[in-house]
Amino acid sequence: MPQLAAVDARPGSGAMFDGIARRYDVLNRLMSFGLDRRWRRRAVVACGLVAGGKALDLATGTADVALEILRQQPESHVVGFDPSAQMLAVGERKVAAAGLAGHITLQQGKAETLPFASDSFDAAIIAWGIRNVADRPAALREMARVVRPDGRVVILESTEPRSGLLAPGARFYLHHVVPRVGAWLSREKAYRYLQTSIEAFPSPLDFSRVMADAGLEVLSIRLQTFGVCTIFEARPAPLQPAQGGS
Numbered sequence: 001m002p003q004l005a006a007v008d009a010r011p012g013s014g015a016m017f018d019g020i021a022r023r024y025d026v027l028n029r030l031m032s033f034g035l036d037r038r039w040r041r042r043a044v045v046a047c048g049l050v051a052g053g054k055a056l057d058l059a060t061g062t063a064d065v066a067l068e069i070l071r072q073q074p075e076s077h078v079v080g081f082d083p084s085a086q087m088l089a090v091g092e093r094k095v096a097a098a099g100l101a102g103h104i105t106l107q108q109g110k111a112e113t114l115p116f117a118s119d120s121f122d123a124a125i126i127a128w129g130i131r132n133v134a135d136r137p138a139a140l141r142e143m144a145r146v147v148r149p150d151g152r153v154v155i156l157e158s159t160e161p162r163s164g165l166l167a168p169g170a171r172f173y174l175h176h177v178v179p180r181v182g183a184w185l186s187r188e189k190a191y192r193y194l195q196t197s198i199e200a201f202p203s204p205l206d207f208s209r210v211m212a213d214a215g216l217e218v219l220s221i222r223l224q225t226f227g228v229c230t231i232f233e234a235r236p237a238p239l240q241p242a243q244g245g246s
């Protein structure tokens with residue numbers, strides 16, 4: 001696997017995830033009460049893949065989205081892309097154990113610059129990844145570029161629960177329980193970052209505007225479980241016909 005040239009040590013970078021890679025799956029499952037699987041399943045459905053389809057899973061981490069794609073569409077091919085060598089190493093083991101090495105390829109790199117041809121995927125998905133990307137508009141533009149016209153770009157991201165009767169409880173859990181339990185179980189500050197980065201992430205409506213500015217036509221915005229996560233479904237915006245003169 002090629003190594004990235006410079007080490008990016010920002011919170012949320014691949015280097016931070018290298019430090020928690022071995023515990024990531026367990027912590028994820030514990031702290032979401034196992035709901036992460038359900039949210040991933042729904043996001044993959046939104047990719048609309050058909051048999052033999054080709055998908056790009058950005059910020060693939062330990063490859064759970066890639067494996068879910070194969071579960072839903074056993075004939076598909078997935079490229080999983082992520083800067084964290086350690087997360088990918090865990091993913092490689094899971095892919096091999098599932099006997100899916102012929103269908104899932106994991107590759108190291110960042111979402112902002114994709115080494116893939118334009119229109120080369122039927123769908124691109126990023127689950128709990130766009131929040132970590134330093135240049136989000138660049139990553140969104142790249143997703144719009146590599147997906148074929150009328151393919152799907154799907155984003156699953158943690159969002160701040162803002163409305164509804166149970167939103168205050170969900171916010172308390174996110175702000176007070178997740179960072180403490182995460183730090184205690186993982187002996188890392190990564191879960192403090194989780195809370196602050198979710199707080200700083202734009203509202204679903206504001207983020208959909210960022211997507212539109214990056215060349216995506218947003219088709220739906222679906223809040224999950226009191227709004228703790230949101231699934232954005234989009235496609236590359238059709239090119240506008242040039243304005244005629246005279």
Ligand SMILES: C[S@@+](CC[C@H](N)C(=O)[O-])C[C@H]1O[C@@H](n2cnc3c(N)ncnc32)[C@H](O)[C@@H]1O
Nearest residue numbers: 013014017059060061084110111127128132133
């Ligand atoms: C919370 S994990 C998500 C993993 C996986 N998608 C899942 O469903 O569990 C976030 C991932 O984002 C990756 N990441 C950080 N910066 C990135 C970037 N610039 N481009 C792509 N992925 C990035 C990290 O290495 C990490 O594996």
